[in-house]
């Protein structure tokens with residue numbers, strides 16, 4: 001196989017296995033191709049837009065399997081602004097295409113979540129060779145059973161619940177643990193089950209505050225001194241979920257509380273639940289080293305991407321389906337979110353275990 005010039009970028013919110021994935025791609029490429037040049041764009045699409053990159057060698061990818069964050073840096077470049085010129089009138093899409101062509105790249109590898117993969121699809125439709133890799137702790141990328149970062153975030157959120165459990169038990173308190181996940185409840189659901197939460201509130205199942213109160217009071221009646229509520233940052237009440245989109249947006253843009261957990265604590269206090277405490281692990285859920293599951297997933301995804309580059313199989317997102325690594329057209333996934341289905345198996349089992357979803 002001849003020389004390959006590969007551009008690579010990590011885009012959007014970071015997560016634990018970005019470096020592990022890039023290492024997988026590069027390790028594979030060095031084995032499959034005679035001559036490889038890697039152009040690492042700095043801070044995601046920003047680097048591609050403004051031609052800011054670093055030449056990387058295999059040494060740069062050594063020892064990073066376990067390293068959190070991203071050696072390339074990342075930034076959020078919203079998809080909806082891609083077609084809007086920057087403050088100096090620069091056409092971003094045109095600039096990205098020009099930089100790609102100027103460097104003579106064979107392919108651009110994009111490690112990113114929903115928004116980033118929409119831009120990847122746009123660039124693919126504009127004629128560039130692009131391969132996407134499914135990154136996000138939220139696990140909300142359509143077309144893959146699992147995104148890398150998710151399991152590591154679940155580990156951290158679960159650890160928080162575990163820690164909260166002991167202090168909640170000592171003091172006989174109700175604790176709300178607010179868990180990331182943007183508009184979906186995957187991390188909350190998994191960490192909630194793993195941590196033995198009593199109430200799990202996710203955006204896909206809007207809650208009725210009276211039902212939450214009932215679940216907590218029932219525990220008290222059963223002689224339980226404490227309760228753990230795993231609450232997704234995007235959890236909403238039935239009333240808010242029923243609002244017209246515009247009004248809901250207005251509420252989201254002018255929040256009365258710092259975050260969902262504090263809003264819920266207020267709602268519960270008004271309903272007579274006392275001595276509530278809130279714990280928000282926040283960005284710790286995106287930090288530290290990737291868990292072994294993510295290291296394996298990322299390495300597999302990376303190896304597949306390398307094979308696809310060697311085969312010139314572009315325009316696709318590498319995914320995990322039924323525990324096999326495969327690839328789907330970028331356009332198939334672009335713009336769709338993968339939600340937790342309220343009717344799914346896992347929700348049913350959680351209910352059987354006695355977990356209340358507040359509905």
Ligand code: F6P
Pocket residue numbers: 013076113136137138180181182183233286
């Ligand atoms: O998409 C990952 C994520 O951590 C979400 O769970 C969260 O809503 C968001 O990013 C936070 O974004 P930022 O890092 O820009 O505050």
